[in-house]
Amino acid sequence: MKAEIIAVGSELLTPYRLDTNSLFLTDELTQIGVRVIYKSVVGDTPDEMLSTFRYAMDRADVIVSSGGLGPTDDDRTRQTVADLLGRKLVRDDGTLQKIQERFRRFGRPMPEINLRQAMVIEGATVLPNPRGTAPGMWIEANGRIVILLPGVPNELRALVETEVKPRLARLGSKERLYTRELRIVGLFESDVEQRVRALYAAYPDTETTILASAGYIQLHPRIWSDDPAYANARLDELVSRMALALGENLVSTHGETLEEILARVLTENRATVAVAESCTGGLLAERLTHLSGSSAYFLGGVVCYSNELKTSLVGVPAELIAAKGAVSSEVALALADGIRKRTGATLGLGVTGIAGPLGGTPEKPVGLVHIGIADERGPCEKAYRFPGDRERIRHFATQNALDAVRRYYIFPRPAAGAA
C-alpha cells in the first residue's frame, strides 16, 4: 500500500514553520508496511485543498491528512473532503456529547463554534480523540482510504496509536520495514561513505541512507521484508561488516547517543565526572545533565570564560596561562586535573579553545580546541581543529569531549609502567 501525507495549514507555507507530523506518521506507517510516496503541504484555501486531495486520491491508496479540523472558519478539511467525495456533513451525536462533556469537565460553557466539530462526513468512521475536541475520521471511497487527523501533535499521535495503526495493520501486507541506526564520531561523511559504500552495495535488497546530524555521521541501513528473521539476519550481517570498517569511531548500532553511552559506562564503572570548560560555555555540562538521573555520575563543573576564573575556581596557575596562553595543551590539562581535584570526581574534563568567529590567530586559529581528560594518574590531552561556525565548533568540541570519556572506558589507558 502506498500513502500520501497531506499537511493542511497556511502557517506551514510561511518561512517559520515546518510540518513535523509527517516524520511521526512516516515512522508509524512504515512500521506496518505502508510506504509513504508523497508528502504535500497546502494552505487553508478551499480550491487549493481540493486540488491537493484530488491528486492524492489519484495516486495513493491511503491518504493521511493532518490539520484543518478545528472549530474556526479556517478549518476546512471536513467540508473539502466531503465536497470532493460528493457526500454531506452530518451531525454525530456521540461526538457532540463528548465535546460537551469535555467542556463541562473544564467548567467552561461550550462555544457555539465547537458544534462544527461534531459534523462528520457521511459514512465516515469517527475516530474518538481522547486529548481534544476534534475527532478523526476514516473514510473508504473509490478504493482509497482517507484518514483525517487533527494537526495538534499530541492529539494526532494518540489517534494514530489507538485508532489508525490497528485498523491499517489489519488491512496491510505483512511486509515491514526493518532498520538499524549506526552513529559514528570523528569521521567526515565522505570518509564514512568511502569505508562502507562497497559493503552496502553488496546487499542489494537493503537500502542505506547516510546523514550528518548533530555531530554524528549516521548510517540507516534498512530492508523491507515479510520475514523478520531474514530481515534481521541481513541487517545484522551488514552492520557487523560496517562495524569492522568503522572501527573505534562507531559508537552505537541502535541509535544510542553519546549521552546515553556515558550514562551507561559511568554507572557501570561507578565513576563520576566533573568539567571545566571555556569555549564551550556550559554546553558540555548541559549535555552531561541532559538525561534524567545524571546526578548519579555528574558532579558539576565550572564555566571559566575569563582567565581569572580559570585560576580562582579551578586552580590553573596564572603564570601557566600567561606563559602558554589560555588556549593551550597545558591549560587543558590543568583544567581537567584541577576540576577533578576540586570536586573529587573520578574523571575531570577540561576544554579550552577558540569558538570564533573572532579571536583566531595564525598559530591558534578559530576552531582550535584542546580537550584534556584526567584520572587519578594525571591528565592526558588531545587537540582538535573543527571546521564551521561558532555553534558547530562548540558542538563538535563537546562531542569529542564526551567521546574522550567513552574511549577512556572502552579502550583503557595502559597502566603506568605497562608495556
Added chain:
Amino acid sequence: MKAEIIAVGSELLTPYRLDTNSLFLTDELTQIGVRVIYKSVVGDTPDEMLSTFRYAMDRADVIVSSGGLGPTDDDRTRQTVADLLGRKLVRDDGTLQKIQERFRRFGRPMPEINLRQAMVIEGATVLPNPRGTAPGMWIEANGRIVILLPGVPNELRALVETEVKPRLARLGSKERLYTRELRIVGLFESDVEQRVRALYAAYPDTETTILASAGYIQLHPRIWSDDPAYANARLDELVSRMALALGENLVSTHGETLEEILARVLTENRATVAVAESCTGGLLAERLTHLSGSSAYFLGGVVCYSNELKTSLVGVPAELIAAKGAVSSEVALALADGIRKRTGATLGLGVTGIAGPLGGTPEKPVGLVHIGIADERGPCEKAYRFPGDRERIRHFATQNALDAVRRYYIFPRPAAGAA
C-alpha cells in the same frame, strides 16, 4: 505569481529527514512577491516525479525544485522534466568546462559520471553553480517557469541569491510581503491570543500567525502590499497596539532574542554577569555564551549539580542547604549572591529547581524552579512552576533567568530607601 516548491529525494520520505530548503525558498520568494501555495516532497522514482511535476505545472506559475541534479543514477530531475516537456537533454560545453576546471582545481580526475551534470534541458537557461558541479536550470514552458536547483543547501542558497531572485524580481509584481516578529516571554499562547485577537481582527488587510517556539510566544503580523509606506505604517500601528496589550512581557518587535537583548543592555550598562546553576545543568551559561563577543559581559559560572559543589565552589552554607533544601528560595538567593561575590560580576544569577522526571515531592513538585538575581545591594528572587518535560523545564528556567536580567535593566529596582 503563485509558486509550488518540490523537494526531490527518497531520504526526505524517511522518518529521519525533513526538507528544510523550502523554508529558505519561501522566505526568498515571498520577499519578491511570489506566493508559495504548495509544497511537495517526492522520492527518486521517475513515475512519481513525473506525476508531481505534472500536477505542479497544472496549478502553479512558478515551480522551484531542489535535488536530483547530482551525477548518480538516482539523480533524475533533469531527465524527468525533459520528458515531461517533450524536450531533449543536450550537452552544455560551458558547464562541462566548469566541471572539469573544478576537478582540476582540487587535483582530482573527473569521474565519467560527472559528464551527466553537463547535460541540460534543451532551451533552458543554465544557472552556473559557484559552489558545486550541478548547475541550476531556468526553463520557460507552457506559460510556466520551472527552476531546477541542487539540493545541497549552500549551493541552493548561492544560486537563489545570484541567479534566481534577480530574474524573478524582474518578472514579478511589485507586491511584497512585509512582516514583523514579536517575541513574548512569560505568557501562555492562549493568553497572548486573548490579548491580541481583537486587535489583529481590526486590521483585515493583515494576517497574524501566532506560534509557540523555544520558550517564546511569537506573533508574526504580515501584510502583502505594493506600497511600502502604507504596509509599514499599518504594521507599525498594529504592533504598537499589540505592544500596549502585551506590556512588559513583550521583549522585542523585530525578532531580537533574549541573548541579543542581554548582549545589548549589559554592554550599554558596562555590566558583567556570572551564574550558579543547578537544575539547568550548564544551559544558562551556554545561552549566555551563545553569541560571539559574550566574553565582554559574561565572566563564567558554576554548574553545581551536587550540594557539596554549591558549598565549595559558590559558598552556599551547608547548614542552609540542610535546613531549607537545595531547591529553595534561600539557596537560589545564596547562589546568586555567592557567585557574584566569588567572580566580581555586576550581577549574579542563581538557579535551583527540579527538572524531573524524578525527584519531585508534593511540596516541591517537578517543574518548581527558584531563580535568584543579585546586585551589590543583595539578591532578590522569583519562583516559577513550569509545565512539561525535563528539556522544556530546563529551557523555560533559563528563559526566565535571562528575562530577569532584561527586566532588571528595563524596570530597575527602586533604590534602597526609595518610596
